[in-house]
Structures are given as structure tokens and as C-alpha cells.
Amino acid sequence: MDQFAVTFIPDNITVQVEAGTTILEAANQAGLPLKSTCGGAGTCGRCAIKVQEGEVEIRGSQLPAHLREEGYSLACQTVVMGDAVIAIPTESRLGLHQVLLQDKGRLQDSLTDLLGNYPLDPAxxxxxxxxxxxxxxxxxxxxxxxxxxxxxxxxxxxxxxxxxxxxxxxxxxxxxxxxxxxxxxxxxxxxxxxxRGETRAFGLAIDLGTTTVVVSLLDLHSGERVMRKGSYNRQAAYGDDVISRIIHATSNEGGLKELRQAALDTINDLIAAILTSRGIDPAEVTAATIAGNTTMAHLLLGINPRHLRLQPYIPAAAELPVMKADEVGLNINPLATVQIFPAVASYVGGDIVSGALFTRIASSEELTLFIDIGTNGEMVLGNSDWLISCACSAGPAFEGSGITCGMRAMEGAIEGVSIDPDTLEVELEVIGDSRPSGICGSGLIDCLAKLLHAGIIDRTGNFQEVTTPRLRTTDEGPEFVLAWAAQSSIHRDIVLTGADIKNLIRSKGAVFAGIQSLLKTVSLEIDAIERIIIAGGFGNYLHIPNAIEIGLLPDLPPEKYIFAGNTSLKGAELALLSQPAWQESLELARRMTYLELSAGNLFMEEFVSALFLPHTRLELFPSVGNRSGNERRSS
Amino acid sequence: MAVQILRDSSRAAVQKVVLGATKDQGGTRSHTIVVGGDAALPFHHFEGEIVNRPVIGMEVQDIVPDWPEALKNPFADVINEPGRWAQKCVDEYGADLIYLKLDGADPEGANHSVDQCVATVKEVLQAVGVPLVVVGCGDVEKDHEVLEAVAEAAAGENLLLGNAEQENYKSLTAACMVHKHNIIARSPLDINICKQLNILINEMNLPLDHIVIDPSIGGLGYGIEYAFSIMERMRLGALQGDKMLSMPVICTIGSEAWRSKEATAPVSEYPGWGKETDRGILWEAVTAAALLQAGAHILLMRHPEAVARVKENINQLMVSNAY
The missing domain is CATH 3.10.20.880 (Ubiquitin-like (UB roll))
Structure with a gap:
């Protein structure tokens, strides 16, 4: 088959590919991964590139007409037919991603001591x-x-x-x-x-997230953390969410291998970087603990994930045997012992079990709700007597995905919005005090609350007729301008569209419906919850009153909320350092009852009534009713 | 041992809504009508007071409607004059309310001007003393203009104006507030949207006792069971104290029943079905009777004979079965 040279600018990297290769694949080969929420299905429109010169074939395109006229096409739908020069716009790049490693305050003291009551008894x-x-x-x-x-x-x-x-x-x-x-x-x-004498032993705790991967190196003698490092999961090039990755793994030849390799490359690069910087020989790393959702665990181990996605959603294995590093593919001592957290079900995985372990839900009599809001909203409700868990497909909106100007919480992300109720002028809080380049989950939640307050949207999320140049109508419907092109670092207006708002309402509705479904299953009311632990990087920036105001989280006093940071990683660190903790995680996974939300009507009914700000049943949000009553303007 | 009969007692009752206004109250109606107030499931007199009987609003249009002959016949002499048509409904057929449907405003149809519509409303107001329900043609833009003008022209009459829908409730709500009318909040057979719309309207400061729910019913054989169960849920919600589901319910019986093939297909095509006149009347009456059991408060109907049968049914149902 003919080989052609594809050059990417402005990077000036050239790769040789076979005729018929998509630009998306070529860019991956060139080490320039592109955004690809849909995994190359041609539907998400995120991998737009510009063919500068050369011979390509462009299949059907989902791009808006004006972009096509400007010469853009989708990388996944553009096929190499000859030598070509391709320009990659910044917004299509997966980009270097700063993964949040440190917790941003507000952590409860009891959750900062890693071992707590567990003895140091490493893997x-x-x-x-x-x-x-x-x-x-x-x-x-x-x-x-x-x-x-x-x-x-x-x-x-x-x-x-x-x-x-x-x-x-x-x-x-x-x-x-x-x-x-x-x-x-x-x-x-x-x-x-x-x-004999100076043998060191190090261990790795790995949080294998769908979007980000964090590796933590610990000294197993002292129990101290040596270093943490995180990056984007390179599987992102095959789709943003677990579903598109499962589809890629099961419908493309070699797809599973590609995904396994992408996860391993991500992890091994992080390991190499840590070991080099600390002068540690890979042979000295003799243990690892991995926490990831069920799909991530399947993909990392090269286990066919097909049935995770198909009804009745059955994982190949929930509890995995302890393995060796070379079987798994980790570049550490090949005989190192590798513990992978057990899953509860297909959509409540080891990351949640790890989080439940770290947050000690099962050792307290207090009724606790543990929520990890990521692409899926996974949650566990219970105490020392019982535990019930579920996962609702909230979608990646709060991670900034699927939102026109969405982005993850990193420098340049709008994390707070205030809107003057009279002038409807906007003030932004941007992470890193820089020019905004997009809006992250916490910013989206804030924005929704403030738009409602200012009367710019109503409780269904529809834009109202208000006079401000910021509210305008395009071919795709109405949108609200948060930052004008001149203020932004991307030289385009940063907007929130009507579709984005509906998307956010669906996401928050799914999370709240999940909580309600758990409560109803055990016949408890919201008031019965004694504390709520919020996990995940998203929680670090979350403003609780706003999240309550839009109906994402239950209307409980702020002091009941606890931020716990990356509990999946912390649980993995704990299980690495303490065998009793590891044993307990196995026990936890066995004990957790799994509520399948797609069985029966309960979740759907709850979901539909949650598609309102804050909720169709206003009485569930007594504090919100009072507040908005005073502050809303009538237009 | 005597049988112990269990009675459900309710925490709350359906909201009362007053329709129309007499001279003292700033209007010109001969009397007002109160709907709602039920403190029990429909006609469970033994469990709570059913204070107000369900009422029937007979439909009058501002154009000669595209109705089957069987339906037009009783009104043949007055069908060109909405005022006289309304009069006939009240005087001869005992309509409690007049339901004036301004279909003539439709830009795709007769395209009556706003002034023409207002004049029709005034004509009907003059012709009858009963309270009025006035509904637009369904064209969003046109209804804005027409209903705002009607609300203003009939200020003080305490009309029941419709329809407010989730995507389009603000202008009508504002008009009802300014000119003191009641509003029909119409939702597409969906308990959540129904409730949300009531919240949205109420948040614009229109009081709850000025809102009537139209759940968008289906006629007999055309999804009536969905309407039945949605209305049941509303009533159960109201009785449990859910203020946002506690409004009286209005049902478009006539238009739904007379849309069905069973009501209108000629006997020549279906000899086994019997005379179409009887069929249409029965179809309308049975649709009404079923939804009365589900908790309807205002029945919007068309055929005088169907109206007569349903009135008889209401009389029987209002006989107390308390013990």
C-alpha cells in the first residue's frame, strides 16, 4: 500500500502513513493527539483541522457550514490520499493538561492523615x-x-x-x-x-481515571509519599467517555490493544518521569495498587469490555486476582505485586471502592452519602451497617465536555460568574487570574445559578426576553456571552448556549435523581443524610450553595458537606501501605449493594422531575425557594 | 362484628378558583362560578366535602367551524353569530360557562384582526351573563396580540384565558395579572411539566387561585387512560398538600371526542356502528363521564345532547354517598 507523508503545522511534525489513514490516526501517530469525544465517529465535531495542501478525501462532515467554508474538516472523517499538510487549531488539540494534584483547602482534617487507624503493613x-x-x-x-x-x-x-x-x-x-x-x-x-542492609522498597498507587491518570510513589518502609504526578489519559484520543472507548475496543480490530497500550503508555510515562526525577531504579518498585472504574480495569488488563455496555451489563470480573507487574505491563520490577481494586458492578468500579475505603464510610454509624461526580455520577449511601451504590450517566458536562466552551478546571477556566441584576453585566473569576479560555464545571454551576437569579433564564432553563447585547440568537439558537473575544485568550466569544444549559440540567438532574433513587430504595428522606462527602477534582472548586441552588446536590446545610479530593488515589495509597485496609476494600466491594438504575421506572421518574431549577418538587429545596423569591427580577 | 369501613382523610383540598365577576366585583356577569375545593377523591362524599359541582362550558367559535353536520345542526340558526350562539347554549342547553374559541384569528385561516377578536369577545359578553373561557387560535405570535388585547378589553370580567404553555407563558401570565383574569396552564400529559408550568406562572406572582390546569386529554379510545392517570396523580398530589398540583382541571372534551373516527364516520361506511349522530354524542358524553371520575372540574363540550346527558350524570354523582 502507498505511503504518504502527512505534515502537521505549526508543529512541523511529519509522519508516514498508508493511504486511507484518517488524519485523526495520523495525528496520534505524530504524537499530537486531538480531541475526539465521540472516538472518531464523526459526530462530536471536536477534531476540526484545516487541510493546507495535499490530497485528502473528506467524508460526511458534522461541522457547521461556516466552518466548512473556511476550509475546516473533521480529522476523523478526513482520509489521507496523498502527501498532505494539515494545520491543527489550538482548540482541537488534546493539549498538555495540568492535573490537579493538590487539594484546594476545605478538606476535613480527619481525611488528611492517610493511614489513620490502619497499621503500616505494606503490599x-x-x-x-x-x-x-x-x-x-x-x-x-x-x-x-x-x-x-x-x-x-x-x-x-x-x-x-x-x-x-x-x-x-x-x-x-x-x-x-x-x-x-x-x-x-x-x-x-x-x-x-x-x-543485606540498604534495600529500599517503593510502591505505586495509581488512579486510572477515564480522563486523568495520577501516579503516586510511596516509600514502603516509612509510609511516606515521595511524589505524585498526573496527566491526561491517552485513551482520550479514542473517545471521552467509557462508552465510546468500549465501542472502540470492541468494534475495531486491534481496538482493545490500542486502548490497553494507551493506558499503559500514560502510566509508564508517569512512572518513568517520577523514577528518573527521584533516582529510583524500577527494580526497587516492588508493589503497585491500581484504582480505576470497571471499564478502565478491563481495558488496562486487555479484558474484553463488550458486555459492560450491553444489557444486562456484566463485567468479566469484579474481584481480580493479585497480579505481577509484567503481566499487567507496568515498567517496574516485573515481579512486583499488583493489587487492582475490586468493582461492585459494571458502573460502580474500583475507584469508588477505593474512595469508600479512604473515606471510612463503613466504619461510621453516621449515614453518609459519598458522591464522585465525574463522567458518571457514582454514589454510595450507607454507614457501618449497610451500603448501597449506584451510577447514573450524568454525562461529562461538569468536566467541561459536551459544552460549547467547556473545559476542565485548569488555568484559564472560568470558575465563578457574577451577573449584575440591573445591567446584566458579567464579572468573571478565572483560575490563575488569567484571561479566560473556557468555563469549567464549577463555573458552569455558578453561571446557571446566576443566570436564574438575574432572570436571564427561567426555571426550565429557557432564555427569557431581556435586553443585553450578551444575549443573542445564532443559527443554533440563543446563547449568552460570558466573555467577549477581546477579553478571552482564545480570541473568540466565550458563550453558554441554550443547548449547553439543557445539557447541564440533564446532568444535574441525573445526579440528583441518582441520590433520590438511592434514598427511595432504602425509604429514607434527604434529611436523614448526616454527611455528604464529595470526591474528585471537581469538588475542589465546587461552591456548595450554587450546586444546591441548581438542584445538583441535596438542600442540606453546608457544614454537612465534606470535600475529600481524589479519594480514588488516596484509597489506593492507603491499600498499598496497609494490608488490613486492602483486605477491607475487598470486603467493602462484596458488601455494597448495587442498585441498577436502568431496571424499573424509579430513576426515570426521578430524573424527569429533576429537569427543573432546582427541581419540580420545590419542597425538596426549601432554602432555595426563599432565596430566589427575593432576588429574582421579573422581566 | 360490624364491618369497619376505612376512610381516607385528606391533608389538603383542591384550590378554589372563581370565574367571572359581577357588577359589584368590577365585571358584568350575572353571577360567578366557583370550581374546585374538593377535599376528597372525585365524588367520595364519604371522605370529604365536594363543595362545588363540576361545570360545563359549551364551545362557541368566532368562525363557522369545520364540524360534522351532526354537530353543527343544533346551532344551524346561530352559527354565524357568536353572541346568539352563546345565548342559545346558555338559555336552551343550560351551559354553565361559554368557551369561546377564537379560531378565526389563525393567520393561516380566517386571519381575523385583533380588533375583530376583541369585538367577538365583547359581543359574547353582552349576549350572556355566565362567565367566559376565552382561548386563542394556537398560533403563538397571534395569540400574544389577541389575548393581550382581549385581557385589556375585558378587564375586570375575571375571564379564564388560555392557553399558557411551558415555552410560552409569560405574556399571557402578565396580561392576566395586570387585567385580573384567570389562566389556563396547558401541559402535554406530563405531571412534571404541569407542575413546573404552575410554578413558573406562580413565580410571576399570579396567585395559585387564578390558575386552572389543562392536562391535554385524549378522547375515548385515543389515550384517555393516560389523561385519567395523570389527572388521578394531580388529585392525589393536591389532597396530599402539593400546592403546585392543586388547581382545578379543565378538559377539552368536545374537541377531542369529535376528532375521533368513531364519532364522525358515516354509517354508510360502517353499517354496524349505528347512526353517526348518536355515536358522536355518546362518544363525547362517555369521554366526559370517564374524566369526571378522574377529577375534571370544567368540561368543555360541544353537542347539546351530550351536555344534557353529562349534566344528568353530574346530578347523580353529586348526590351524597356519605355515611
Missing amino acids: CKVTSLVLPEPTLTENTSDASRLLATLRKEKGLEGQLDLAFLRELPDSLRQANWQVDVTLAAGSNRLIRVTP
Whole structure:
């Protein structure tokens, strides 16, 4: 097949691809991943590029006419037919993404101490042994010698691996029979043998999120965190949400392999960066704990995820065996022990179990609601006696996806909005005090609340007839200008469209309907909830009164709300450092009742009545009713 | 042992809405009509007071409507004059209300001017003493103009004006507030939208006792069961104290019943179905009877014979079954 050169500008990177390759694939090959919410289906319109010169074939395009006239086409629908030069506009790039690693205040003290009451009992341990040297008369094998000493001195039954045996003869002799043995907790599988004395042992806690991946390196001797590092999940090039990734994995040949590799590349690059900066040999990393949703776990392990998406939504496995790093594909000690958090169901995964572990929901008598608002709104309700969980497809709106000018919470994101009720003029709060380039989840929630207050939208989310140049109508309907092109860093107006608002209302409606469904299933009212723990980076910026005002979260006093940051990562760190904690997470996953929202009408009824600001049942939001009554203007 | 009969008692009652205004009250009606106020499920006199009987508003149009002959016949002598048509409905057929449908305003149809529409309303107001329900033609833009003008011209009459819908409620609500009328809040067979619309209207400061719910019913055989269950849910909500579902319910019985093939198909086509006149009347009467049981307060009807049968039915249902 013919090979053609595709050059991307302004980066000036050229790749050789076969005829028929899409520009999306070529850009990936060039290391310039593009946004692709739909995973290359040609429907999301986010991978717009401009063909500067060369021969391409453009299939059907979902782009608006005016963009097509300007020469834009969708990268996933543009096929290479000859050498070509392609311009990638900034807004189509996946871009370098600053992943939020630090919590932004407001954390509850009890949640900052990682171990808490759990003992330091890491996933692998190092034990020192002095082996009797072999002689012509005492000629037992190396392995038997090691196992016998381990048994005699420490009372442990070591387990052998081929890869371990390959290294063993040299290791023992180099150490002159005075060795440190690193072995996996629980199984006592032998990982490495090193000269006695200064053997270090490090472990990785990995939060494998759909959108972001964070790796944390911990010193297993001291239990201290050495370094955290995060980045975008490179699977994003195959779709923004788990559904489009499952589709990619199951409907394209090699799709599953691509996704597995993308996840591994993301993780391994982060590992390499951390280890290099701290001067740590990969062999010294002998344990890892991974928390991810069920789909992420399937994709990372190369397990066919097809049935996660198809009714009745069955995962291949919920509880996974403890594995070895080389089986999984992590670039650390190949024999390192790898614990992957168990899932509850297809859409309540290990990340939630990890979060539940870290937040100690099950060790308190207080009725707690734990919510992780990401692409899916996953939540757990319960206390030390019982736990029930569900997942509602809230969509990625609060992560800025699927919103015209949406973006994640990073520099340049509008995180707060105020609107003068008389002039309808807008003031913005932007992360990093820079010029705005988009609006993030917390900004969207704030914006919705303020538009309602100012009477610019009504409780159904429809724009009202108000006089301000900021409200205008385009071919695609009405939109409100938050920032004019001259103020913004993207040289375009930053707007919130009528469709965006409906999208947000559906998202918040789904989350609240999930909460209501859990409550109704156990016949409790909102008032019964004693504390609400909000997980995820999104929570760091969330303004609770606004979230209540639009009906995203239950109308409970702010002091009942607790922000817990990235609980998936923190739970993974905890399980890495403490075997009792790890054992408890297995127990948690088994104990959690899963409420399937697609069975029966409960969720749908709740969802439909939540499509109102704040809710069709105003009585569920008593504090909101009072406030808006005073402040709304009639137009 | 005697049988213990359980009675449900309600926490709240359906909102009362007063239609029309007499001279003392700033209008010109001979009397007012109160709908709603029920403190029990429909006609459960044994569980709570049913203070006001359901009422019938007979339909009058400002153009000669495209109705089957069987339906036009009783009005043949007056069908060109809305005032006399209304008079006949009240005097001969005992209509409690007149339901004036301004279909002539439709820009796609007769395209009556705003002034013509206002004149028709005034003509009917002069001709009869009963309170009026006035509804536009359904064209959003035109209805804005027409209904605002009607509201202004009939200020003080305490009309029941419609229809406000979720995408389009502001101008009519404002007009009802300024000129002191009642509003019909119409929702598409959806309990949530029904409630949301009531909230939206109420938030513009129109009091709850000036709102009447039109749930958009279907006629017999055409989805009446959906209407039935939505109306049931409204009544249960009202009795449980949900203020935003507590308004009286108005049902467009006549137009829905007479849209059905069963009401209008000629006997020549379906010899087994019997005379079309009887069929249409029965179809309308049965639709009304069913929805009375679901909790209808205002029945908008067309044929005098159907009206007579339903009145008889209401009389029977209003006999107390309390014990």
C-alpha cells in the first residue's frame, strides 16, 4: 500500500502513513493527539483541522457550514490520499493538561492523615536473612536454601516464580549469602533478593481515571509519599467517555490493544518521569495498587469490555486476582505485586471502592452519602451497617465536555460568574487570574445559578426576553456571552448556549435523581443524610450553595458537606501501605449493594422531575425557594 | 362484628378558583362560578366535602367551524353569530360557562384582526351573563396580540384565558395579572411539566387561585387512560398538600371526542356502528363521564345532547354517598 507523508503545522511534525489513514490516526501517530469525544465517529465535531495542501478525501462532515467554508474538516472523517499538510487549531488539540494534584483547602482534617487507624503493613515487605553457604556436603539448591531459611527464621512459606529463579543464583552470591528478601504480602511470593542492609522498597498507587491518570510513589518502609504526578489519559484520543472507548475496543480490530497500550503508555510515562526525577531504579518498585472504574480495569488488563455496555451489563470480573507487574505491563520490577481494586458492578468500579475505603464510610454509624461526580455520577449511601451504590450517566458536562466552551478546571477556566441584576453585566473569576479560555464545571454551576437569579433564564432553563447585547440568537439558537473575544485568550466569544444549559440540567438532574433513587430504595428522606462527602477534582472548586441552588446536590446545610479530593488515589495509597485496609476494600466491594438504575421506572421518574431549577418538587429545596423569591427580577 | 369501613382523610383540598365577576366585583356577569375545593377523591362524599359541582362550558367559535353536520345542526340558526350562539347554549342547553374559541384569528385561516377578536369577545359578553373561557387560535405570535388585547378589553370580567404553555407563558401570565383574569396552564400529559408550568406562572406572582390546569386529554379510545392517570396523580398530589398540583382541571372534551373516527364516520361506511349522530354524542358524553371520575372540574363540550346527558350524570354523582 502507498505511503504518504502527512505534515502537521505549526508543529512541523511529519509522519508516514498508508493511504486511507484518517488524519485523526495520523495525528496520534505524530504524537499530537486531538480531541475526539465521540472516538472518531464523526459526530462530536471536536477534531476540526484545516487541510493546507495535499490530497485528502473528506467524508460526511458534522461541522457547521461556516466552518466548512473556511476550509475546516473533521480529522476523523478526513482520509489521507496523498502527501498532505494539515494545520491543527489550538482548540482541537488534546493539549498538555495540568492535573490537579493538590487539594484546594476545605478538606476535613480527619481525611488528611492517610493511614489513620490502619497499621503500616505494606503490599510487599523486605526481610533480612543470613543463608548458610553451600558446600560439597551441604549441597541443597539455592531455592531450597532460601525457602528453608525463610521458613526457619521468619516462619514464612515463600512462593517461587520462574523469573525470580533466573536471577536467584547470581543475586545470592553477589550478596554473599547475606540477603534482603522482598516478598509480596499475603501470598509470600518472592520478588527480589538484594544484598543485606540498604534495600529500599517503593510502591505505586495509581488512579486510572477515564480522563486523568495520577501516579503516586510511596516509600514502603516509612509510609511516606515521595511524589505524585498526573496527566491526561491517552485513551482520550479514542473517545471521552467509557462508552465510546468500549465501542472502540470492541468494534475495531486491534481496538482493545490500542486502548490497553494507551493506558499503559500514560502510566509508564508517569512512572518513568517520577523514577528518573527521584533516582529510583524500577527494580526497587516492588508493589503497585491500581484504582480505576470497571471499564478502565478491563481495558488496562486487555479484558474484553463488550458486555459492560450491553444489557444486562456484566463485567468479566469484579474481584481480580493479585497480579505481577509484567503481566499487567507496568515498567517496574516485573515481579512486583499488583493489587487492582475490586468493582461492585459494571458502573460502580474500583475507584469508588477505593474512595469508600479512604473515606471510612463503613466504619461510621453516621449515614453518609459519598458522591464522585465525574463522567458518571457514582454514589454510595450507607454507614457501618449497610451500603448501597449506584451510577447514573450524568454525562461529562461538569468536566467541561459536551459544552460549547467547556473545559476542565485548569488555568484559564472560568470558575465563578457574577451577573449584575440591573445591567446584566458579567464579572468573571478565572483560575490563575488569567484571561479566560473556557468555563469549567464549577463555573458552569455558578453561571446557571446566576443566570436564574438575574432572570436571564427561567426555571426550565429557557432564555427569557431581556435586553443585553450578551444575549443573542445564532443559527443554533440563543446563547449568552460570558466573555467577549477581546477579553478571552482564545480570541473568540466565550458563550453558554441554550443547548449547553439543557445539557447541564440533564446532568444535574441525573445526579440528583441518582441520590433520590438511592434514598427511595432504602425509604429514607434527604434529611436523614448526616454527611455528604464529595470526591474528585471537581469538588475542589465546587461552591456548595450554587450546586444546591441548581438542584445538583441535596438542600442540606453546608457544614454537612465534606470535600475529600481524589479519594480514588488516596484509597489506593492507603491499600498499598496497609494490608488490613486492602483486605477491607475487598470486603467493602462484596458488601455494597448495587442498585441498577436502568431496571424499573424509579430513576426515570426521578430524573424527569429533576429537569427543573432546582427541581419540580420545590419542597425538596426549601432554602432555595426563599432565596430566589427575593432576588429574582421579573422581566 | 360490624364491618369497619376505612376512610381516607385528606391533608389538603383542591384550590378554589372563581370565574367571572359581577357588577359589584368590577365585571358584568350575572353571577360567578366557583370550581374546585374538593377535599376528597372525585365524588367520595364519604371522605370529604365536594363543595362545588363540576361545570360545563359549551364551545362557541368566532368562525363557522369545520364540524360534522351532526354537530353543527343544533346551532344551524346561530352559527354565524357568536353572541346568539352563546345565548342559545346558555338559555336552551343550560351551559354553565361559554368557551369561546377564537379560531378565526389563525393567520393561516380566517386571519381575523385583533380588533375583530376583541369585538367577538365583547359581543359574547353582552349576549350572556355566565362567565367566559376565552382561548386563542394556537398560533403563538397571534395569540400574544389577541389575548393581550382581549385581557385589556375585558378587564375586570375575571375571564379564564388560555392557553399558557411551558415555552410560552409569560405574556399571557402578565396580561392576566395586570387585567385580573384567570389562566389556563396547558401541559402535554406530563405531571412534571404541569407542575413546573404552575410554578413558573406562580413565580410571576399570579396567585395559585387564578390558575386552572389543562392536562391535554385524549378522547375515548385515543389515550384517555393516560389523561385519567395523570389527572388521578394531580388529585392525589393536591389532597396530599402539593400546592403546585392543586388547581382545578379543565378538559377539552368536545374537541377531542369529535376528532375521533368513531364519532364522525358515516354509517354508510360502517353499517354496524349505528347512526353517526348518536355515536358522536355518546362518544363525547362517555369521554366526559370517564374524566369526571378522574377529577375534571370544567368540561368543555360541544353537542347539546351530550351536555344534557353529562349534566344528568353530574346530578347523580353529586348526590351524597356519605355515611
